[in-house]
Amino acid sequence: MREDVAKSKTHGSDIGLVDVGCNIGLFTLTAALNGYRVLAIDAMNSSLQLVATSLRLANLTSRVTMLHNAISDRHRDVVVQVRLPNNIGASWVLQASSDKDNNTQNVDTQTVVKAICLDDLVDYVPTRRIFLKMDIEASEWLALRCADRFFSELDVPYFHMEWFFYTTKAHHQHGAEIVSYLTKRGYQAFHPNDRVRALSVTIPIKWPPNIIWIKR
Numbered sequence: 001m002r003e004d005v006a007k008s009k010t011h012g013s014d015i016g017l018v019d020v021g022c023n024i025g026l027f028t029l030t031a032a033l034n035g036y037r038v039l040a041i042d043a044m045n046s047s048l049q050l051v052a053t054s055l056r057l058a059n060l061t062s063r064v065t066m067l068h069n070a071i072s073d074r075h076r077d078v079v080v081q082v083r084l085p086n087n088i089g090a091s092w093v094l095q096a097s098s099d100k101d102n103n104t105q106n107v108d109t110q111t112v113v114k115a116i117c118l119d120d121l122v123d124y125v126p127t128r129r130i131f132l133k134m135d136i137e138a139s140e141w142l143a144l145r146c147a148d149r150f151f152s153e154l155d156v157p158y159f160h161m162e163w164f165f166y167t168t169k170a171h172h173q174h175g176a177e178i179v180s181y182l183t184k185r186g187y188q189a190f191h192p193n194d195r196v197r198a199l200s201v202t203i204p205i206k207w208p209p210n211i212i213w214i215k216r
Contacts, residue, residue: 016126020071020118020143021136025051027160032060037126043070043080043113043136065124071136072115073145081110117146122153129155138165141174144181151185157215159187164209175204187213 017031022040028051031038042048048066055061070078134140140161150156159182166175179189179201188198189211199207 014127015129015131018121018125018130018132020121020132020134022051022066023047023135025054027133028064029054029058029060031131032063033058036063038064039067039121039124039126040064041067041069041071041121043068043078044082045111065126067116067121067124068113070113070115070139071118071134071143072139073142074115074117076115077112078115079110080113117150118143119146119149122150125154128153129157131158131160132156133160135162137162138171138174141166141171141178144178159213159215160192161211161213162209163204163207163211167205167207167209172205179204182213185215187215189213 016037016039017027019025019028019031019038019040022028022042023044024047025040028038028040032055040048040051042051045068048068051064051066052061055064070080072078134143136143161178163175165171166178182189183201189201189204189207190198190213191208192210192212195212195214199211
């Protein structure tokens, strides 16, 4: 991430980070420590509290704006479940009431939060040119259904995304929807450690667990 942000700055334009699903703040803190402005979003208030504590200790609070929301395809209340009691990163947003009824097994805690769209973030982003990171446990495809304004009004040269769930049969079609949406906007997918050879869009089920989309 740091290299990508630095490359963008060499083009003469300020860049910030939008960290969707910031968890305990690895991307957020790294960017803030290196002088970048950040918008961090997470559905778990406990995660945001940890990030806020780290920012205060490092005297970095002025560089980061935090939002306590889930990201989805429309505005609504959603249920967030933590399925592993010692891992707040293992949280899932249940997108419908039927999900709530059918997915309560092995749940440690759950809470209700407001879901908003990526488009809503346009009014909060620190700069018009951003590095986007998204890790929201198989909800990325829904987020992109409400993102036209986001990608039209902002310059997003790099988009880091967790891809693990889209290599599974349950989410294969959702992955195909993501590929279609982003390729139409001029993005190519790469392994984070290989920015030379683009990944084949015909076999996204075989992509690595984390990928980076680069706008060409």
